[in-house]
Amino acid sequence: MLFHTGKTKVAFSALIETGGAHGPFNKDKTLAFNKVFTNIGDAYNSCSGVFTAPVTGVYHFSFFYHAGGEHKARLTLFKNSEMIVKSSDHQTGSDGADNGGNAAVLQLQQGDKVYVSMPANHHVWAAENHTSFSGFQVC
Amino acid sequence: MLFHTGKTKVAFSALIETGGAHGPFNKDKTLAFNKVFTNIGDAYNSCSGVFTAPVTGVYHFSFFYHAGGEHKARLTLFKNSEMIVKSSDHQTGSDGADNGGNAAVLQLQQGDKVYVSMPANHHVWAAENHTSFSGFQVC
Amino acid sequence: MLFHTGKTKVAFSALIETGGAHGPFNKDKTLAFNKVFTNIGDAYNSCSGVFTAPVTGVYHFSFFYHAGGEHKARLTLFKNSEMIVKSSDHQTGSDGADNGGNAAVLQLQQGDKVYVSMPANHHVWAAENHTSFSGFQVC
Numbered sequence: 001m002l003f004h005t006g007k008t009k010v011a012f013s014a015l016i017e018t019g020g021a022h023g024p025f026n027k028d029k030t031l032a033f034n035k036v037f038t039n040i041g042d043a044y045n046s047c048s049g050v051f052t053a054p055v056t057g058v059y060h061f062s063f064f065y066h067a068g069g070e071h072k073a074r075l076t077l078f079k080n081s082e083m084i085v086k087s088s089d090h091q092t093g094s095d096g097a098d099n100g101g102n103a104a105v106l107q108l109q110q111g112d113k114v115y116v117s118m119p120a121n122h123h124v125w126a127a128e129n130h131t132s133f134s135g136f137q138v139c
Numbered sequence: 140m141l142f143h144t145g146k147t148k149v150a151f152s153a154l155i156e157t158g159g160a161h162g163p164f165n166k167d168k169t170l171a172f173n174k175v176f177t178n179i180g181d182a183y184n185s186c187s188g189v190f191t192a193p194v195t196g197v198y199h200f201s202f203f204y205h206a207g208g209e210h211k212a213r214l215t216l217f218k219n220s221e222m223i224v225k226s227s228d229h230q231t232g233s234d235g236a237d238n239g240g241n242a243a244v245l246q247l248q249q250g251d252k253v254y255v256s257m258p259a260n261h262h263v264w265a266a267e268n269h270t271s272f273s274g275f276q277v278c
Numbered sequence: 279m280l281f282h283t284g285k286t287k288v289a290f291s292a293l294i295e296t297g298g299a300h301g302p303f304n305k306d307k308t309l310a311f312n313k314v315f316t317n318i319g320d321a322y323n324s325c326s327g328v329f330t331a332p333v334t335g336v337y338h339f340s341f342f343y344h345a346g347g348e349h350k351a352r353l354t355l356f357k358n359s360e361m362i363v364k365s366s367d368h369q370t371g372s373d374g375a376d377n378g379g380n381a382a383v384l385q386l387q388q389g390d391k392v393y394v395s396m397p398a399n400h401h402v403w404a405a406e407n408h409t410s411f412s413g414f415q416v417c
Binding site: 084 | 287290315316318340342344374376407408412413414415
Binding site: 101 | 223226227231242243246
């Protein structure tokens with residue numbers, strides 16, 4: 001069976017699984033989502049956490065996280081050095097945990113890099129399939 | 140007008156609407172998102188809550204929920220019996236409500252089943268268009 | 279290079295950036311996501327916040343927001359005058375901030391309008407890349 005004749009297939013989906021809280025660290029950190037479910041076209045690098053567009057096109061990206069209240073939480077989706085979308089949560093003693101996420105459709109040139117970064121002094125919960133990063137080529 | 144000649148179109152989107160809190164129950168439960176907006180290809184079963192891949196391909200799934208703080212909340216996206224992505228919230232007396240969700244891109248074989256399950260003793264808010272499950276074929 | 283010969287490309291992604299809290303207002307308001315990242319096919323109007331389907335087809339939409347606890351938060355995705363999916367948060371003195379979002383796949387006729395609306399007396403955080411609206415044609 002033929003799908004999309006002539007189209008490059010690019011799609012990935014991965015979790016960050018380090019066994020518990022990830023961070024806080026003393027500097028900004030690109031999250032390496034290391035448990036990969038899908039990596040069609042092999043454009044996502046699970047060691048660096050960076051997706052590199054293999055062809056010029058339009059791509060959809062999303063990320064979701066869980067985080068306890070003991071530290072601030074914030075993840076930002078970057079295209080090269082440009083901040084695209086972000087999700088944050090405050091430190092709080094009264095609410096045990098929160099969730100966040102965001103998504104964007106981006107027109108990428110071949111070689112553009114997309115990744116999720118966490119600022120210094122923030123954290124996320126990197127266990128039990130909670131914190132994910134996915135993308136695919138729309139057209 | 141012809142789009143994607145030769146491609147099977149598969150896409151669905153549904154809400155769970157039971158009139159209020161759904162759960163907690165005394166065992167794990169697949170959520171039957173019963174208010175269907177879209178079901179192109181008829182691959183999503185609104186009675187069982189299960190999506191069955193009609194053709195081998197790459198699919199995107201997402202779910203979103205709202206939940207009060209009176210009980211724990213947790214939804215997990217499964218592919219057959221494999222846990223894929225999850226979103227959780229703690230029980231709390233101090234924060235009235237929270238939201239969560241997650242997404243994944245999955246390579247499915249024809250007949251693979253994808254669904255959202257809630258563990259025993261958890262709950263979500265199943266009213267007013269808050270808790271949803273969507274999917275579509277990427278390629 | 280040719281992708282999807284014969285397919286209209288439609289995809290957009292935008293943030294609402296007004297410099298801080300947006301609302302509460304004394305009536306319902308369609309959010310004008312004014313900082314546009316992507317607008318292929320020019321179907322999203324950043325002045326009105328309204329997406330108008332340029333061709334009949336199947337489309338995916340998502341929105342995400344951040345909101346402080348000082349007022350209620352609620353965003354609803356509408357198709358014409360039909361409420362599709364929603365995400366809400368309560369007013370609270372104890373939890374500084376929360377996040378929400380939702381998504382749907384919709385079959386649209388040419389000219390159908392899709393937008394995100396906030397009810398009277400609610401608010402969202404419209405700063406620092408937190409509150410977004412995206413969509414693209416699936417098929």
